[in-house]
Amino acid sequence: TSIDSNEVKAGQELLYKITYKNTTGKVQKVVIKDRIPEHTTYVKDSADNKGIYKDGEITWTKEKVADGETVEVTFKVKVDDNVNGERILNKAKVADGSNTFDTNETTNPTSTKPLKDVFDSKDTNTSIDGNEVKAGQELLYKITYKNTTGKVQKVVIKDRIPEHTTYVKDSADNKGIYKDGEITWTKENVADGETVEVTFKVKVDENVSGEKILNKANVVDGNNNFNTNETTNPTATRPVKDVFNSQDDKTSIDGKGVRGKDELLYKITYKNTTGKEQKVVIKDMIPEHTRYVEGSADNGGIYKDGEITWTKEKVADGETVEVTFKVKVNANVNGEKILNKAKVADGSNTFDTNETTNLTPLRPKPAIPKTGYGANTALYTVLLGLSTGALGAMKIRYRRKKKK
Missing domain, CATH: 2.60.40.740 (Immunoglobulin-like)
Structure with a gap:
């Protein structure tokens, strides 16, 4: 079934056939040549009848083709995977001694990929x-x-x-x-x-x-x-903020309680997933109810006016940057929350990290003595009772003495 003029698909295998009949009235040497069409690939060893493939072209040579004899040759190609609306065109050349012919041209459209x-x-x-x-x-x-x-x-x-x-x-x-x-x-x-x-x-x-x-x-x-x-x-990877006891930088204490004079270590982690090299600037304001531990900002962090700044000029795509610093919790904390988050700018984006939280304990309130009339009513009652009892005792003694 001929598919000339029909649409063909990427990856489809096509078979081409050339048919020649000698009507010259004598024996002829016949040479058939066919160039592989654009947008296709030759299927190895598919040329029949001793066709020779070389440099994108197949050649068949028949030395003695009798008058009235028909010669038929075939080969196969595979449509390229990346075809996209191109037309696959093919024609062959036939020389029979007396004549040189171009065959008709076959045409196969291909779909345009959406x-x-x-x-x-x-x-x-x-x-x-x-x-x-x-x-x-x-x-x-x-x-x-x-x-x-x-x-x-x-x-x-x-x-x-x-x-x-x-x-x-x-x-x-x-x-x-x-x-x-x-x-x-x-x-x-x-x-x-x-x-x-x-x-x-x-x-x-x-x-x-x-x-x-x-x-x-x-x-x-x-x-x-x-x-x-x-x-x-x-999409960018959001930077991550975490907090640790300065003596153990492996175990997060985010969400846990801390006490006055505790030393905390904060860590900011950024990964460049923007697809290109970036200049990265990280800023972190020292949290309230703490004081900065002098010289604790690593990786060239600069402390000024309560804020630390790290600047990394060239962070490669896929590279991770990690920076840390330390603070000491104020001795007089009393139930306050110690909150901290950082800002990261990487050229394409500006992020706030997640916020870390640490609670501090409430101090016990001192006992306050009660004062005023209400507070001393019981005392007055006791004293009154004692005084009344004393007077009664004196009266009894007086009466007894009088009888004598």
């Missing part, structure tokens, strides 16, 4: 594929399909919302239907040569930290089922 791209929703003209994106940023995805199949097609496009993002409600254009994390567009009659473009928006999750946001769509256009190219957007 394209996927990603933009900041505020600038839909500049692709940000491969660029870093931030928490809370709104992205617009675009899928473009062109029908190069040679006939009208029903086209169905599906795109699953990428991980680490949230779909922006009602953002799918062209009647895209969102359900269960996936958008579907259905176009019933897309003419040959017509282009279909659809878009939707997502918002990057607030808690992203170093994840890659990946997205590709699926397009079905009748005979073809394509996955588009995949877009990639890295």
Whole structure:
């Protein structure tokens, strides 16, 4: 079954056939040459009838072809994986002594692969594929399909919302239907040569930290089922803050109690996941209810006016920076919370780290003696009782004495 003029797919194996009949009236030497078509690869040893492949061309030589005799030769090629709307064209040359012919040319169109791209929703003209994106940023995805199949097609496009993002409600254009994390567009009659473009928006999750946001769509256009190219957007890794007892920098005490005069060690860890070299500046304000331990900031940290600054001029993509410093808890703390977080700027981003928390104990309140009338009522009552009893005793003694 001939497929001349029919669409072919990436990876498909094609067989070409050249047929010659000698009608010259005499015996002929016949030479057939066929150059492998563009966008294909020759299938090794597929040329029959002793065809010789060299430098992209196959040659068959038949020394004595009788008048009326037919010669038929074949070979195979594989369509390249990266074809994208190109036409695969092929014709052969035949020389039979008296004549030199070009055969008819076969034609096979290939589908145009649909394209996927990603933009900041505020600038839909500049692709940000491969660029870093931030928490809370709104992205617009675009899928473009062109029908190069040679006939009208029903086209169905599906795109699953990428991980680490949230779909922006009602953002799918062209009647895209969102359900269960996936958008579907259905176009019933897309003419040959017509282009279909659809878009939707997502918002990057607030808690992203170093994840890659990946997205590709699926397009079905009748005979073809394509996955588009995949877009990639890295996200920055949020820097991390932690606190330790200065005598043990392995066991975190974040959230635990500390006492006056305790020495604390703070650690800030930053990893560059922006995809490029960055200048990184880390700043940390000494927490309230503590005082800085002189000279404790490592890695060139500079202490001034209650704040430490570290500057790293060239931090390679994937490199981790860790800095530390120490403080001493004030002796007179009394139930206060010791809170600390740092700021990190890496060129592309400015972050606040997580906040560490340490509670301090409440001091016991001293006993306060009670004063005033109410406090001494019992004492008055006792004294009154004693005095009344004493008077009664004196009266009895007096009466007894009088009788005598």
